[in-house]
Structure formats: C-alpha cells, structure tokens
Amino acid sequence: xxxxxxxxxxxxxxxxxxxxxxxxxxxxxxxxxxxxxxxxxxxxxxxxxxxxxxxxxxxxxxxxxxxxxxxxxxxxxxxxxxxxxxxxxxxxxxxxxxxxxxxxxxxxxxxxxxxxxxxxxxxxxxxxxxxxxxxxxxxxxxxxxxxxxxxxxxxxxxxxxxxxxxxxxxxxxxxxxxxxxxxxxxxxxxxxxxxxxxxxxxxxxxxxxxxxxxxxxxxxxxxx
Amino acid sequence: xxxxxxxxxxxxxxxxxxxxxxxxxxxxxxxxxxxxxxxxxxxxxxxxxxxxxxxxxxxxxxxxxxxxxxxxxxxxxxxxxxxxxxxxxxxxxxxxxxxxxxxxxxxxxxxxxxxxxxxxxxxxxxxxxxxxxxxxxxxxxxxxxxxxxxxxxxxxxxxxxxxxxxxxxxxxxxxxxxxxxxxxxxxxxxxxxxxxxxxxxxxxxxxxxxxxxxxxxxxxxxxxxxxxxxxxxxxxxxxxxxxxxxxxxxxxxxxxxxxxxxxxxxxxxxxxxxxxxxxxxxxxxxxxxxxxxxxxxxxxxxxxxxxxxxxxxxxxxxxxxxxxxxxxxxxxxxxxxxxxxxxxxxxxxxxxxxxxxxxxxxxxxxxxxxxxxxxxxxxxxxxxxxxxxxxxxxxxxxxxxxxxxxxxxxxxxxxxxxxxxxxxxxxxxxxxxxxxxxxxxxxxxxxxxxxxxxxxxxxxxxxxxxxxxxxxxxxxxxxxxxxxxxxxxxxxxxxxxxxxxxxxxxxxxxxxxxxxxxxxxxxxxxxxxxxxxxxxxxxxxxxxxxxxxxxxxxxxxxxxxxxxxxxxxxxxxxxxxxxxxxxxxxxxxxxxxxxx
Numbered sequence: 001x002x003x004x005x006x007x008x009x010x011x012x013x014x015x016x017x018x019x020x021x022x023x024x025x026x027x028x029x030x031x032x033x034x035x036x037x038x039x040x041x042x043x044x045x046x047x048x049x050x051x052x053x054x055x056x057x058x059x060x061x062x063x064x065x066x067x068x069x070x071x072x073x074x075x076x077x078x079x080x081x082x083x084x085x086x087x088x089x090x091x092x093x094x095x096x097x098x099x100x101x102x103x104x105x106x107x108x109x110x111x112x113x114x115x116x117x118x119x120x121x122x123x124x125x126x127x128x129x130x131x132x133x134x135x136x137x138x139x140x141x142x143x144x145x146x147x148x149x150x151x152x153x154x155x156x157x158x159x160x161x162x163x164x165x166x167x168x169x170x171x172x173x174x175x176x177x178x179x180x181x182x183x184x185x186x187x188x189x190x191x192x193x194x195x196x197x198x199x200x201x202x203x204x205x206x207x208x209x210x211x212x213x214x215x216x217x218x219x220x221x222x223x224x
Numbered sequence: 225x226x227x228x229x230x231x232x233x234x235x236x237x238x239x240x241x242x243x244x245x246x247x248x249x250x251x252x253x254x255x256x257x258x259x260x261x262x263x264x265x266x267x268x269x270x271x272x273x274x275x276x277x278x279x280x281x282x283x284x285x286x287x288x289x290x291x292x293x294x295x296x297x298x299x300x301x302x303x304x305x306x307x308x309x310x311x312x313x314x315x316x317x318x319x320x321x322x323x324x325x326x327x328x329x330x331x332x333x334x335x336x337x338x339x340x341x342x343x344x345x346x347x348x349x350x351x352x353x354x355x356x357x358x359x360x361x362x363x364x365x366x367x368x369x370x371x372x373x374x375x376x377x378x379x380x381x382x383x384x385x386x387x388x389x390x391x392x393x394x395x396x397x398x399x400x401x402x403x404x405x406x407x408x409x410x411x412x413x414x415x416x417x418x419x420x421x422x423x424x425x426x427x428x429x430x431x432x433x434x435x436x437x438x439x440x441x442x443x444x445x446x447x448x449x450x451x452x453x454x455x456x457x458x459x460x461x462x463x464x465x466x467x468x469x470x471x472x473x474x475x476x477x478x479x480x481x482x483x484x485x486x487x488x489x490x491x492x493x494x495x496x497x498x499x500x501x502x503x504x505x506x507x508x509x510x511x512x513x514x515x516x517x518x519x520x521x522x523x524x525x526x527x528x529x530x531x532x533x534x535x536x537x538x539x540x541x542x543x544x545x546x547x548x549x550x551x552x553x554x555x556x557x558x559x560x561x562x563x564x565x566x567x568x569x570x571x572x573x574x575x576x577x578x579x580x581x582x583x584x585x586x587x588x589x590x591x592x593x594x595x596x597x598x599x600x601x602x603x604x605x606x607x608x609x610x611x612x613x614x615x616x617x618x619x620x621x622x623x624x625x626x627x628x629x630x631x632x633x634x635x636x637x638x639x640x641x642x643x644x645x646x647x648x649x650x651x652x653x654x655x656x657x658x659x660x661x662x663x664x665x666x667x668x669x670x671x672x673x674x675x676x677x678x679x680x681x682x683x684x685x686x687x688x689x690x691x692x693x694x695x696x697x698x699x700x701x702x703x704x705x706x707x708x709x710x711x712x713x714x715x716x717x718x719x720x721x722x723x724x725x726x727x728x729x730x731x732x733x734x735x736x737x738x739x740x741x742x743x744x745x746x747x748x749x750x751x752x753x754x755x756x757x758x759x760x761x762x763x764x765x766x767x768x769x770x771x772x773x774x775x776x777x778x779x780x781x782x783x784x785x786x787x788x789x790x791x792x793x794x795x796x797x798x799x800x801x802x803x804x805x806x807x808x809x810x811x812x813x814x815x816x817x818x819x820x
Contacts, residue, residue, distance in 0.1 A: 012637040015644055054691060061691040084636050084678060085687035087700045108674045111643030111667060137703055144708040
C-alpha cells in the first residue's frame with residue numbers, strides 16, 4: 001500500500017514513517033504542510049494519506065481541510081486523519097456522504113503499532129476506522145436524548161459502538177469472543193430497536209449508525 | 225450627564241439701561257423719518273406704486289430695528305449699528321422720489337448709499353469689524369462709488385433736475401458707466417471675500433455663517449445684475465424693480481437677526497456677569513462649555529484640561545486631547561490659575577478675532593476649569609486602570625494559548641514517540657518475558673499519561689477554539705457534558721477576536737462546571753447570540769439554584785475577566801428553580817491582527 005504522511009513535527013513524522021514502513025506500508029512521501037500534502041498527493045497518486053490536523057500554513061484545521069478536499073476531488077485515495085483531540089463535528093464532516101476509505105483516529109493510537117496498522121489497512125481497502133473515543137462520546141451524547149438507545153442491552157451497545165468504529169462482523173466477534181452468528185443477531189436487534197435500514201455492507205452500516213448517533217431525536221420511533 | 229439649557233443670565237445694569245435709552249432714541253428717529261417719507265411721498269400714482277412705498281419704508285424699518293436688536297443684545301459688536309445705519313440710508317433713499325425741496329436733494333445724493341451700507345454689513349459680519357485690509361478697502365471703495373461717483377449723475381443731469389449744474393449728456397453717460405463699472409467691481413470683490421471666508425471657516429462655524437454668506441453673495445449680485453440686465457432686456461416698471469431689490473435686501477437683516485437669536489454673534493465684555501452665573505451654578509463640564517459657547521458666541525468652542533502628571537491636555541473624559549495647530553480659523557487660549565496652567569480654550573477666530581477678549585473670559589473661568597481638571601484627571605486614571613486590566617486579561621489569554629500550543633506540539637508528540645519505543649521493546653525478538661511485560665505496562669502507562677495531558681491541554685485552551693472558533697468549541701463542550709444539553713447559537717461561523725472567543729468559551733465552561741458540581745440539574749440550555757457590537761452567552765439549568773457569583777472562585781474570576789473587557793456577568797435564580805448565568809462581551813476592541 002503506497003502511503004503519503006503529513007505531519008509538521010519532524011520527530012513524529014519520522015516516527016510515523018518508521019512505524020508504517022515496518023508495518024509493511026510503502027511510504028512514498030512525507031509532507032510538513034497541508035499545501036505540500038495536496039500537491040504530493042496529486043503528483044504521486046498514493047493509495048492512502050495519513051495526515052495531522054493542525055499544520056501550517058494556518059496551524060488551525062489545515063490538515064482536516066486538505067483531507068476533505070481529497071475526499072471530494074480524489075475519492076479513490078483513502079484518508080486517515082490523526083489528531084490530539086477528537087470532535088464529533090470532524091467525524092461527521094469526514095464521513096460526509098460515504099464512509100468508504102476514511103479514518104479518524106487519536107494520534108496516541110500510533111503507539112499500538114499492530115492495531116494502528118490494521119486500522120490503516122482496513123481504510124486503505126475501502127473500509128472505515130473511527131476512534132473508539134469519538135464513538136464513545138457520540139454514544140454517550142446520543143443516550144441523553146435517544147430513549148431507544150437506552151433500551152439496548154450493554155452487549156448490544158458494545159456491538160453498536162464497534163459497528164460505528166467501522167469494524168466488520170468477524171472482527172467484532174473476535175473482540176467480544178463470541179460467534180459471528182451472535183454478532184449478526186445482535187446487529188439485527190439493534191436495527192429493529194433504532195429503526196435503522198438493514199444493510200450487510202460495512203460502510204453503509206457505519207454511515208447509518210453515525211448519522212443516528214449524531215442527529216437529534218426527532219422521529220417518533222426513537223421516542224416511543 | 226444632562227446638559228442644562230442656559231438660563232437668561234444677564235441682569236439689567238445701569239450700563240445696559242443707558243444703552244437701552246440710546247437705542248430707543250435711535251428707534252424713534254427711524255420711525256419719525258419713516259413717517260416723513262409717508263407724508264411727502266408722491267402718493268396716488270397708482271396702487272402698485274403706493275405699495276412699493278409702503279414696502280420701502282417697511283424694509284428700512286426692518287433694517288433699523290433688527291440692527292437695534294442686535295446692538296442691544298451684543299453692545300460690543302458694531303454690526304447692529306451698521307445694520308441700523310443701512311436702514312437710515314434706505315429711509316433717506318426714498319427722499320429721491322419727493323417732488324421737490326432740500327429733502328429731494330438729500331435723496332438724490334444718497335440714492336445708492338444703501339448698497340454701500342449692505343456691502344459694509346456683509347463684510348463686517350459677524351464681529352462688526354473689518355478684519356482684512358482688502359475688506360476695509362472694499363468698504364471704503366463702496367462708499368466712494370455711492371457718494372462720490374454718484375455726483376456726475378445729478379450734477380450733469382437735464383436742466384430742471386435737482387442739483388443739476390449743467391446739462392452735459394456726454395459727461396452724464398461717461399459718469400454713469402464709470403460708476404456702474406466701479407460698483408460692479410466692488411460687488412465682485414465682496415463676493416470673492418465672502419466665498420473665501422466661508423471656505424476657510426471651520427465646519428461648525430459654517431452652520432452659522434453658511435446661509436448668511438450664501439445669501440449675502442446672492443444679495444449683492446442681484447441688485448446690479450437686476451438693474452443692468454433685467455431692466456435693460458425687459459420692460460419693467462422701475463418701481464417694481466425697486467420693490468424686488470428692496471425686498472431682497474430686506475431679507476439680509478432678518479437673517480442676521482436670526483443669527484443673533486441663535487447666539488451666533490460674539491458678546492464679549494460682560495465677563496463679570498458670566499462670573500456671577502458660574503458662582504451661582506455648580507459647573508459641570510457640559511454646562512461650562514455651553515456657557516462659554518454662549519458667551520463667546522462660538523458653538524465650536526472646546527475646553528481641554530492640562531494634566532500636570534502626563535504633561536499633555538486631556539478632555540473631560542480623561543482621554544488625551546490634541547490642540548489644533550494655530551491656523552486662520554482655530555486658536556488656543558491658555559487658562560491659568562495664578563501662573564499655573566490648568567487648561568485651554570480652543571475657539572474659532574472667525575467668531576472671536578480678538579485674543580484679549582477670549583483671554584478675559586479665560587481668567588473668569590479659570591477656577592471652575594481647575595476644578596474640572598481634577599475631575600478629568602480622575603477620569604484619566606480610571607481609564608488607564610481599565611486599560612491595564614484589559615491588558616492583563618489579554619496577556620493571560622496569550623499565555624494560555626502559548627502553553628497549550630507548546631504542550632500540543634512538543635510534549636504530546638514526545639509521549640507518542642516514547643510509547644512507540646516502549647511498544648517496540650515489548651515486541652522485540654530478544655527480550656525476556658519479564659522485560660516484555662514491563663515494557664507493555666510502560667506503554668499503557670505512557671498512553672494514560674498522554675490522555676491526562678490531553679485533558680489538561682483541553683482545559684487550558686481547547687483545540688476546537690484554536691482550530692475552528694467559538695461555535696465549534698461550544699458544540700464540543702456540549703457534546704462532552706454528561707447531561708442533556710441544548711446549544712442554540714445565532715452566531716456566524718466567522719472568527720471573533722481571540723480574547724472574546726476565549727472568554728465567552730470559558731464563561732460557558734465554568735458555568736457548566738458549576739452546574740455539574742452543585743446544581744443537581746436534569747438539563748442545561750446554552751444560548752449564544754451576537755451582533756456586530758457584542759456577543760451574549762447564557763447558561764440555564766433546572767437544578768436547585770442558589771449559585772452566586774461570590775460563591776464560586778471560578779465564576780468570580782470569570783466576572784473579573786469579563787469586566788476587564790468592559791462586559792458584564794450576572795448570576796440569578798430563575799422563577800421556577802434553577803440558575804441562569806448570563807454575560808455580555810463587547811467586541812469594540814476588534815483587532816484584525818489578533819485573529820489567527
């Protein structure tokens with residue numbers, strides 16, 4: 001998998017590059033600014049881009065804006081955004097209309113090299129990787145005004161969170177040490193309870209769940 | 225502060241009553257002269273012509289009585305006298321229509337004298353004196369044209385005309401042309417002087433002078449032009465033309481009288497009465513300035529105070545005041561108590577050409593100005609205190625930001641790197657089981673430390689505030705609040721000044737912390753609204769209430785910071801339980817450089 005890294009801190013940029021190379025990725029370029037990232041991506045056409053949010057030139061949300069631009073103009077390039085601080089707003093913006101080939105992770109996740117590389121490979125293959133922290137925050141927030149969510153069993157809530165992170169049934173089953181069939185059963189109970197459209201496709205599932213979590217409870221099905 | 229309307233403050237003294245007697249005598253003689261006109265005018269040459277006579281006498285009286293009014297109100301100003309003189313010239317002028325006698329001769333000699341008097345009046349306005357050499361020569365030329373150059377017109381007139389010494393049509397024609405040419409020149413120079421004065425007068429003086437000068441220019445041009453053009457090109461009854469000219473000139477004293485009633489003229493020389501008025505009324509700055517404006521007849525007058533500590537002038541709000549460079553229209557009069565400088569008057573030299581008159585007024589108000597100076601100094605130190613508080617808040621915000629950025633860019637990255645290294649040791653091929661377990665534990669602990677650091681950075685200066693601004697940061701704050709929280713914002717996503725954004729955010733964050741700690745609330749509502757001038761934040765809960773600004777250190781610190789930026793913060797119980805925290809932050813110190 002050909003990767004471009006964008007990170008303005010030299011130390012972290014090299015560390016990230018080393019981690020990815022050892023994890024079997026082909027790091028074709030490393031950018032220090034959002035502008036460089038856009039230029040190099042157009043030039044080298046990588047499979048995956050891994051970018052920090054706060055970068056030059058403005059040192060505000062430059063990396064995120066570059067990621068959104070890439071999602072719009074070069075949808076074939078998968079994008080993973082790393083940040084020191086996670087926000088629901090950024091997750092929703094990144095997913096946009098499609099959850100294919102997109103990731104939003106806490107920077108600290110790099111340290112868990114094995115899982116980090118797994119998440120990156122999943123996104124590179126067209127999947128989704130939302131950080132457990134941002135999902136947890138969204139679930140906690142949604143619980144306060146979606147009564148339907150509070151009716152889920154603890155195990156169902158676990159499954160829902162893992163679904164929102166972008167994990168496949170197989171991966172969820174391994175994590176929870178249950179059978180894949182049990183995961184499918186939980187998933188369909190969740191769909192029923194929340195009134196979500198049934199979908200076997202992992203990306204559509206992420207999108208539906210995240211939308212449900214980040215929208216205000218307005219429909220009757222969530223309130224009865 | 226209320227501005228008091230100046231009360232009539234001029235008591236009648238022996239001086240003013242003798243003036244009154246003199247003015248009455250002049251008024252009576254004008255009446256008498258008018259009645260002589262009425263008695264001897266050649267009536268019954270037609271109703272229309274009779275009306276012209278009535279109008280001629282009336283407008284002459286208008287000049288005289290308007291002049292006497294101005295004279296009485298402003299005894300030291302000669303303008304009223306000039307106006308009255310012009311009125312008498314009109315009354316004499318009417319003698320030229322008598323059928324015979326000595327009075328007719330007087331009328332013939334003074335036929336055009338009113339014009340010269342009007343020119344004098346216009347050029348002497350508003351002080352009654354002729355300030356420039358050009359103006360003086362123009363007025364003298366005007367009188368020469370009307371009295372001396374008029375003589376060929378009656379000396380060489382047809383036989384039988386009064387005062388005619390020889391019937392010499394050639395000389396008559398030449399004399400007429402010379403007088404007309406010279407008269408036209410005088411009118412043009414007058415127009416030029418008035419236009420130049422209007423252009424050079426200060427903005428506020430223009431309000432007083434503008435209409436008068438514009439009309440004056442029109443008036444002096446209308447008389448010769450109507451005589452030369454209208455009378456020649458069209459067949460016009462000469463009486464009718466005279467009627468128009470007289471009426472048009474009679475407007476001049478009316479306008480000038482309006483200016484008198486508006487206080488547009490200088491009334492100097494009654495400083496002792498101003499002094500007694502000042503003693504009677506505790507002077508507040510607007511009243512003092514208002515009194516000075518009335519006394520000097522100059523609405524543009526400014527009063528500034530000398531600050532001995534700062535060694536510059538300040539205005540009554542305590543802000544630094546700059547003196548105008550001495551120029552043609554603005555001048556500065558220093559005010560001293562004994563030899564100590566206490567302030568200065570800035571006035572319009574068009575309205576008060578004599579510095580010594582203004583200096584006299586300055587001496588009278590010196591003590592009152594000194595008192596106001598102390599007040600202004602107090603204002604200045606209060607203003608400085610406010611600024612220094614705002615600077616401290618700004619410095620605090622800047623430091624917060626710098627600390628947050630340093631932690632974000634430096635320390636957090638290092639923790640990630642350390643964690644990666646710990647992980648690498650744990651997964652290396654050649655380590656013992658014990659080392660592997662230790663390294664794995666180390667990695668987990670480093671992750672926890674990084675998490676704690678993230679929280680600290682978030683509390684100091686949230687990432688969303690730096691990256692996206694207030695709206696995004698409040699949304700994130702509401703997301704992380706473990707109670708149902710609604711957030712309503714009528715605020716554009718545009719970035720506000722960093723100080724204001726930061727303060728608004730921390731007010732809400734502190735209020736939320738209080739609710740979670742003490743209120744036992746079921747839900748929270750955050751509302752933010754804003755316009756170009758300020759933003760307002762409100763946090764309401766449905767808890768037990770009872771929060772006060774003084775009860776929480778956090779909110780008290782917030783109120784200090786809000787006050788330092790000229791805003792306010794208040795906490796109050798809601799009618800059906802719960803608490804409302806509300807703050808308003810002005811945006812006036814909007815500095816485009818401070819936004820990232």
